[in-house]
Amino acid sequence: MQQFTLINGAPASAVSVLDRGLLYGQGLFETVRVVKGYAPLWSLHLARLVKGMQALGLHSGHDAGLAQVQIETEFLQLLNRPPFCSVDATVRITVTGGEGPRGYRPPAEIAPTRIIQWFARHFVRPDNVIVALCNTRLMPTMFGGLKHCNRLEQIAAAAELGADVFEGLVADSQGNLVEATSANLVCVINDQLVTPPVESCGVAGVMREWLLANVPALTIAPVSVGALETMQAAALVNSNYGVLPIHSVNLRGRAVAFGQHDLMQALVQHASGVFDAKEQS
Amino acid sequence: MQQFTLINGAPASAVSVLDRGLLYGQGLFETVRVVKGYAPLWSLHLARLVKGMQALGLHSGHDAGLAQVQIETEFLQLLNRPPFCSVDATVRITVTGGEGPRGYRPPAEIAPTRIIQWFARHFVRPDNVIVALCNTRLMPTMFGGLKHCNRLEQIAAAAELGADVFEGLVADSQGNLVEATSANLVCVINDQLVTPPVESCGVAGVMREWLLANVPALTIAPVSVGALETMQAAALVNSNYGVLPIHSVNLRGRAVAFGQHDLMQALVQHASGVFDAKEQS
Structure with missing residues (x-):
């Protein structure tokens, strides 16, 4: 079926x-x-x-x-x-x-x-996750953080993406990254594991929430679009694929590659355990 | 049926x-x-x-x-x-x-x-149209002006209204009136017929558009929430009931009554002709 x-x-x-x-x-x-x-x-x-x-x-x-x-x-x-x-x-x-x-x-x-x-489920983990920075900006709403059915902005952002791109990163009107169209974002910046705030205009994903509760090294902090040029590693995070490291980001036609980082590898390892099948109580 | x-x-x-x-x-x-x-x-x-x-x-x-x-x-x-x-x-x-x-x-x-x-159609024109100022504020979106199906803000505003209130007026985050939850707003201020701009976060209603095209005296201008205290007349405007003058507005528990004004009466008269049944060409 x-x-x-x-x-x-x-x-x-x-x-x-x-x-x-x-x-x-x-x-x-x-x-x-x-x-x-x-x-x-x-x-x-x-x-x-x-x-x-x-x-x-x-x-x-x-x-x-x-x-x-x-x-x-x-x-x-x-x-x-x-x-x-x-x-x-x-x-x-x-x-x-x-x-x-x-x-x-x-x-x-x-x-x-x-x-x-x-x-x-037909998810195939891609070899190289390539993302693009979308032109669509998320605007603050009184329903920020919730996964409601008013998703015109996410559709507009996703409609920008070419077939070779796995996901799109979306910023707010202040030029700070918020999330991907259907995943949250975790980055390594200055050897710190951070995820942007989502209360104003993003979705507070449950995988992100689980990581924040279980990984003390992960903190919430603003991440500017400009930080994409220098961040050490980045990953998409959601309940469908856990933590999925990003290989590179397409910044208006120019590819910026991310590296690997011990903090991110530990996070991937930590998260993969969540989806090991368990006996239901 | x-x-x-x-x-x-x-x-x-x-x-x-x-x-x-x-x-x-x-x-x-x-x-x-x-x-x-x-x-x-x-x-x-x-x-x-x-x-x-x-x-x-x-x-x-x-x-x-x-x-x-x-x-x-x-x-x-x-x-x-x-x-x-x-x-x-x-x-x-x-x-x-x-x-x-x-x-x-x-x-x-x-x-x-x-x-x-x-x-x-079961619309009964009320004797006295009473409206209330909603606490819900409309936020700017990239789809401003359009009548799209992302209407959580309008539902939140409408949910504030008591049974004795016909409609709710909604302002933007700057404190300027935008519209009612399901109608546009036309006011008489300083003997001028004005309607607030709606491109940022309202709906550009077709009745409002018809009036703007057919009534030279009607212009678009910002209307602050504070102007409710002193405006000479006001009306709800949409394609369902044309121009419907407002009797009074409930400003956080205090009723402010509007008056009648020649400009508004002329507008009502002008608009009522739109809905006279005509031979279809």
Whole structure:
């Protein structure tokens, strides 16, 4: 099987045309890597999703927590079922504002739509990860850090990329790097392991969060676009491929190669353990 | 009939769970008032939609213009059919990035999804239009002016409103008014008819555009939040209800009433003619 979708707990392939996720982008998502029925970073995914639901007003009063329980139950039951329990997968979980009357004003009772999309995993780790600096700049929003469904900027940045480029790096309007279009960024600068802040206009990825909690050497610090010229090493970080060192960056047509660095190699090693299949408790 | 939907030309009520409109908010919409099968501002709606499709990359190379022709054909054919030709309606037209593989990067060939949602019109012009100043501020984006489907800010602003309030006014981060959550704003200040600029973070509404093109006295000028205390008159403006004078604004618990003004009354009169049913050519 290549893909399979549950909507509100039932197999389905389409969403109501009255759904506020479709109409207004009122939704959140998580992209979860699953190793043989086990989702290593699940607790971080669920915590971010719940935080986002509060920020986007997807908790209706007396149902607070119900959608969270339903999502977790449906997701874990799916992973335990053949054939899903034995295949590596990428699962996208989307929660939207559900159906409502026309207009921005949320209905008095919100019934979020829960979408669980299971995709067989086909990720091939590239030999040389080449990235490009995008011209698209991320702008600050009141929903910074969340993985919401308003992603026009990321699409515009990704649309700049040629086929030979694996990912695009994106800066903010001040000229500081924020992240890649679908991954966070970790760099070695002056023998320090740093990742840029993302609260204003990026996504606080769960792999980045796991690294910040488990690798004391990694700290949050601003990284200017100019630092790409001199940084010692850099890597893309997300829950799909862990820590993926960058070989070189295309800076408006000019290639700048990164090196290897002990701190980055240790980080790769540390992170790879996360995705070793484990017995689920 | 209360509502009816065409998706890519066929009656339907659901959209693929792989649609980029649902997954990433990659879409645009128009809300079109229809008077007995006639859409008075149609040419402005279509022009804005096409402009937005170019900005969002929804024109794939050799199909440029095809989606536009399909939308116009499907919309006008629908309006000509019983019972739609004889009922006042509000029609939402949505165009999304269509289905694609996972990830922000657009597919090489984009096949936009065309959604035409027909709703019977139930608008009752309120006696006294009361608005409130929202705490939510609009942030600048690279897609300012367009009516795209990334509307988390508008939802947050609308969620602030009590049931007694008809609409919310929203300012930018500099403290200048931009618009209402789903309408533009026209004010009389110092006996001048002005509307705030919307290119940075608002929506350039088609009714506002029509007024700017047809009413020489109306000009674009910044309007500070503070000006609410002293402005002579104000109105909400959109393609659904034309020009709707505001009775009073709730400024953090304190009501400030607006007056009547000859300039605003002339504007209401001028705009009402737009929606008189006409023979379709």
